[in-house]
Amino acid sequence: MNPKLVFKRVLKSRFIGFFAFVLLTSCQPNTDSQAELIQRALHEPAAAMQLANQRLATAQYNEALYWFRQAALLGNNAALEHALQLQQRVQGRLASAQWLQQQLDANAIAISAVSDAQRATLGLWAEHQPLVSGFKHAQGCQLTLQPVISQQLGADTWQRLLQQWQQDRQLSQLPVCFLSVYTVNSTELACTEDSDSLIQCQYNVLNSLVAKGTFSQLLVIAGRGKAGYNNGIVQLPDNASLALLRHEFMHILGFVDEYQLAARNAQQVCQLGVIYPNVIIGNDVTGYLQQWQLTPEDITLTAVDSCQVTPLQAYRVVSQANVMRFYELELPDLYFQLAKKAIAQPEQLMPVQYYFAYLARQQQNWPQWQQFMQQASAMGYADATQALAL
Structure with a gap:
């Protein structure tokens, strides 16, 4: 046929x-x-x-x-x-939002002809934007995330995820805080909607938010496609599950994927001497145990495919397949304990401000580079402090 x-x-x-x-x-x-x-x-x-x-x-x-x-x-x-x-x-919704915004800008369609619900669905926010309140952990905020949404579905999804996070047996114990949701027009953030590709957005529209923010990580829930974490930004589709959020959140803490990495990612991750919470590259077991204050009895080395495209072998430190292999699976207790240790040292986690400093440098916006780098340094991130000293 x-x-x-x-x-x-x-x-x-x-x-x-x-x-x-x-x-x-x-x-x-x-x-x-x-x-x-x-x-x-x-x-x-x-x-x-x-x-x-x-x-x-x-x-x-x-x-x-x-x-x-x-x-x-x-x-x-x-x-x-x-x-x-x-x-x-x-x-897709983005194309619909772009067309409608063009008509509104040209006065071809009256604003009164479009309901607040229609605009929110497409991410063309009216004066009264939807608000999802933040969450402050009882133990304090060792790590703070700023949720960002561009359409109503993203707001609804985040409301559900935030409730599920607080009810989760493990995640609810982590001293992690979330600020009130920040809304941005979908036509400005312009997140892609290709289900076969990683979601990409115009993150530069968040410059002012990052510049004045009291957070170190962005959580963007917008667009459709594959989720990811990169340079302080967790990117989720607007229909994400808690399991998917949990997997990407673990990347903030330095956990790496236990499936075969793409060649470009493998070249960055698979290096001797670099220590991750869940994976040992090569045979540096002693350095790993010292880093995480563990004993040989605490771990069970199991070969994984993370570095398969490189000459190095990677080993996870638990026997069972888990959330870092298939995001729907459980978070092993050892990984949960390691997550708590990683959060206890937030200065070791790259803040999103450091990445925005890099973007400013690409644009040769040196005042903005200075501002973002100073923010990252104030959070204790050593690479930022070193960059400012050069």
């Missing part, structure tokens, strides 16, 4: 339930010729809606979207709702 036909049938099925009432209207007899209807649709919203319904009924989604938009620009608010929902399903 032609793959294009299979895709077309699958895609068509996704819209049948949602647009059932629209399809029903499209089944009404059409006495106008298409040419006449198109001419009328340039000025009459009802005619544009009729064309959109016809195109939708025959799975011509791009054409249906065009005519829904035409009807919306002629003042039909129902057409605007259809256009936004159809575009989200065909092109």
